[in-house]
Amino acid sequence: MPAVSKGDGMRGLAVFISDIRNCKSKEAEIKRINKELANIRSKFKGDKALDGYSKKKYVCKLLFIFLLGHDIDFGHMEAVNLLSSNKYTEKQIGYLFISVLVNSNSELIRLINNAIKNDLASRNPTFMCLALHCIANVGSREMAEAFASEIPRILVAGDTMDSVKQSAALCLLRLYKTSPDLVLMGEWTSRVVHLLNDQHMGVVTAAISLITCLSQKNPEEFKTCVSLAVSRLSRIVSSASTDLQDYTYYFVPAPWLSCKLLRLLQCYPPPEDGAVKGRLVECLETILNKAQEPPKSKKVQHSNAKNAILFEAIALIIHYDSEPNLLVRACNQLGQFLQHRETNLRYLALESMCTLASSEFSHEAVKTHIETVISALKTERDVSVRQRAADLLYAMCDRSNAKQIVAEMLSYLETADYSIREEMVLKVAILAEKYAVDYSWYVDTILNLIRIAGDYVSEEVWYRVIQIVINRDDVQGYAAKTVFEALQAPACHENMVKVGGYILGEFGNLIAGDPRSSPLIQFNLLHSKFHLCSVPTRALLLSTYIKFINLFPETKSTIQEVLRCDSQIRNSDVELQQRAVEYLKLSSIASTDVLATVLEEMPPFPERESSILAKLKKKKGPGAVSGSELEEGKRDGGELNGGAERVCPLFSSLYSLLSLPLFSSLYPLLSLLSLLSILSLSLGPLTLPSVSLDLSSHRLLLLLLLLLLSSAPNSCSFGAEECSPPLPESDELLNKFVCKNNGVLFENQLLQIGVKSEYRQNLGRMYLFYGNKTSVQFLNFSTAVTCPGELQSHILYSLNVQTKPAEPVVEGGAQVQQVLNIECLSDFSEAPLLNIKFRYGGALQNITLKLPITINKFFQPTEMSSQDFFQRWKQLSLPQQEAQKIFKAKNAMDAEVLKAKLLGLGTALLENVDPNPENFVCAGVIQTKAKQVGCLLRLEPNAQAQMYRLTLRSSKDTVSKRLCELLAEQF
C-alpha cells in the first residue's frame, strides 16, 4: 500500500469509497450516496460541535461525491471554517474544496478572502502557497480586487522563498488573465523581467509564463526580456546534459524552460541588436544540429523532449520568416519526420510544414515533399493525421501542382472519414476556383465534388459555381453540356439538380441546337427529378421552367400544363403554390417582350469575398485562412468577373437593391422586376414617387403588376417629362455637406431648398424644405429622387412625400416640407439625384441636384489606442485598400477648423496616436446593411508648403477612393 495510508489517511473516507466501489448498480450507488449525504448534513446541523478532523473528513467525502458527478449544495461553510484551522491538513482540505467547488456566493468569498489574507500575511511559506493556489484556482474578480496589488509585492520581495515566488508568479498570471485592468505592473515591470535571470530554475520556469503573457499584451514595456531570454536560452542549449541536475529531463537540459523561452521570443520580431541576434541564430542552429545527433537514450521521453524544443525552434524560425537558410533547414528536418515511425512526429511535421508552406522562402522546399504527403493522405491509419496531410496539401497548392492535388483530394474524398468530408469539399472547391486556368476543369471538378460527396457540398459551394459560370461566358456552353450529361445519371444528388436546374434555366439555349438535348428533352430530364426533390429545389425548378418559357417558346404549352396541374397550383406548400400560380399567370398574360425583359439572363454577380472562403474561415475559426489568402481569393475572383460586360442595368440595380442571396432571390426578384419593367415601359425613366419599395410587399407589387397587365397598361401614365441633367454646380453643392448635415442646399431667384438630416448606423432621415421666394404660386410642383446612371443603387429610398400629389401647389412665400427615409444597403459612390419640377408663370422649371448623401454619413466613430490603430493600419496594407491624395490647402490651415471638419465627417478623432502631433488620425466604421467597412484616416498638414497629404485605408477599395475624393475638397 502507498506510504500515505500508513496512518494519516481518513479511515471513514476509505470505507465510504470502498462501499461505493462495491455497489453493484447505479441505483445502489445513488442510495449509498444519499445515505451519506443525509448523514453529513445531520452532522453539520447537529448540536454537537464537530472537531476539525471530522469536519475535514466530511468535507472530503463531499468532495469525493462531487467528483463522482453529483451536485453538492452544502458544506461550503464548513470548508471555509477549515481554512482558518491552524492544522495544515485541515486547511489544505478546506482550500481544495474551495478550489474545486467555488461558489460565487459573495458572502463566502468575503470569508475566503479573509482567510487568504491571514495566510498570505503568516510568512509561513507553506500556508502562503496554499493561499496563492486558492486565488489562482478560483481567480474571481473579487479575489483580483482584493489581492492584485499584494501579489506583485510578494513576487519581487527579496526575502520571499523561491517556492512562494513560483506560486506568486503563476497566481498573478491567472489574475492578469481574468482581470487585466486590476493588475498594474508599472513599477514592477523591470524586476519581473529580471526574474529571467533568477538562479533558481524553478522560479524562471514559473515566471516565464507570466512574462510571456504580459509581453503579448504590452510588447513595448517588456521588450528588454528579449536579450535576457536569448542569453538564458543560449546557456541552456550549450550546457552539458548533466549541468542542470534535476532540471535535465531524460538527458535533455530544461526542455520546458527552453520551449517557453522560444515561445516568448515569438512575441517579438527578430532582435535588432546584431550580437543578440547572432547568439540566437547560433542557438537555433545548435538545436537543429542536435536533431541530427544520435539519441542519448532510447526512451521516448528523451526524443519527445528534444523534439519539443526543435518544433518550438522551428516555430520561431517561421515566425521570423527572414532567415532563408534556417527555413530550408527546418523544412528538411520536417521532411525527415514525415516518414518517421512515430505517428506523433509525422502528425506534428505535417502540421508545422503547413505554416512553412506559406513562407516565400520555404514554399518551394515544402513542395518537394508532395509525394510523401499524398501517400500519407492515402495510407495513414489515423484520421487526425490524414486531416493534417490534407491541410498541408491545401497549403502547398499553387498553380503548378493544383491539378494533381485537386485530383488526389477528390479521389481521397471517396473514402474519406465522414468527420472531415465537409472541410475537404470546401478545400477542393477553393483550390479549384483559385487555380483554375481553364474553367471547364473548374466546372468538372465541382460537378465531381457533387457526385462524390453531394451531401457535404454546402450551399456556398454550389452558389459559387453558379456565380462563376454566370460571370464567365466562355464556360457557359460547356457548363450546360456537362450538367446535362451529369443529370442523365439515374441517381443524381439533389445538389446536382439544383446546379443543373439553374444552369440550364440560364444557358440551356446554348446546347438546344443538338437534337439530343433539345429544349423538350432538357425539360423532361429536369422534370423527371422534380418529384424526388425537396421543396426548395422544386421552387428553384419552377423558376427554371418559367425561364424555359422565355428561352424556348415551344415548351410553353408543356410547361403551362405542368404549372396548371393540381400538384403545383394547389400544392400544400405556399411557396410552391404561389410560384406556380404567378408564373402561370405571367406566362399567359405578358407579351414576349415583357417576358424577355423579366426573365433576362442573370447579370454578373458583384464580386465579394468568396463565399466558400468565408465559410472555411468560419469553420476553422479566424486565422485558419490567412488574410493574404482571402485577398488572393478576391483577386482571382475579380479576374473571373472582369470579362463579362453584359449588364442589364435594370436588373442589376434591382439585384443590388435587394442584395439577396443567390438563388432564393430569383423569385422576389422576378416579382419586383416584372413590376418595374412594366412600369418602366409606360413611364420611361424609372421614377416611383409615393411607391414604397418595401421588400416584404413584393407579393403585393406582383399582384399590382398583374392587375396593371390585365387592365389596359397604356392607360397608366405618371407624367412623362424627362428630368433635366444635374446642375453644373451640383457637385460643389454636394461638397458643402460632406462635413455637415444642415444648411441651404440650393437657392435661386424662385426657390430655396434647405436640408436637415440625421443619421444613425445605416439609416438616415432627411428633411427637405422647399421655399417659394416669389409671391406667385408654383403649380404642378413635384419632386422625384432617382439614383444615377448605372444605378448602383445601394441606397434604398423609401420616399415619404408629405406634399400629396393632389395638392401640387406651393403658395407664394410658403414653404413645404418633405421627408426622406434612407437606408444604406451597401457602399456607394454616386450621390442620388433630386429632381424638382414646377410651373412658374406658365414656364416649366426643371432642376436636378445631387442629394447631399455621401458614404461618410454612415460612419460610426471608433475610439482606439495607438497600438490598435497602427496594427489595423498595417493590416490594411494592400495597395488597393489605400487611397492617397496630396493637395494644396484651399483655406487657412487652422488646427481647430480641421478638427471640427474631421469630427463632422463622422469619424472619431484620435488623440495621441500619431507620433507627430501636427497630424490628425481618425477611425470609424461605415455601417451598411450588407456589411461594415472599417476606415482609417490620416491627414498630414505641411504648413510651410501649404499642402496636405491625405491617406485613407479601408477594407474596401471603392470606399477608400470615394472618401479620399470627398475629403480632398474639404480643406
Next chain:
Amino acid sequence: MMRFMLLFSRQGKLRLQKWYTAAAERDRKKMVRELMQVVLARKPKMCSFLEWRDLKIVYKRYASLYFCCAVEEQDNELVTLEVIHRFVELLDKYFGSVCELDIIFNFEKAYFILDEFLMGGEIQDTSKKSVLKAIEQADLLQEEDESPRSVLEEMGLA
C-alpha cells in the same frame, strides 16, 4: 496554457479532473462526456494529439488510466505529453508504483501533487525533487498534527 486535465479509466470512469478556467458545471460535464468518448474510441497506435473544438487534446494511456490534457492553439504538444509523463512519475514516486486504486482512494493527494506541479494551467516547477519535497513537507506537518484514533472513532461509532 492548459485548460484542463482529466484522468479517466478505460471504462469511462472519471478519476480526476482539474480545470484551469471557469466554466459552468453543466458544460464541464458535457465536455468530459464528449471527450472521453472521442479518446476512448481511438486505437492504440494512433497519434496522441487531436483537434477538438478550438483546443488541442494531448492524451496518453498508462495501464488502465487515460491522462488527457486540453491545451491551447499555440501550446507545444510534445511538451504537454511530457507534462503528463512527469505527473505520472511524480505519482509513481509518491505512491510507490502507482495504480488506479491509489488515485481513487487518495484523490486529495493526487490533487495536491498536481497543484505543486501545475498552477493556473502553467508549469510551476519541473523538478521532481522540488515537487516531492513540498509534498513530503506537508505530510510531515500532517503526521505531527494527527493524534492516533481508534478504529471505532474513525468509523463514527464511538
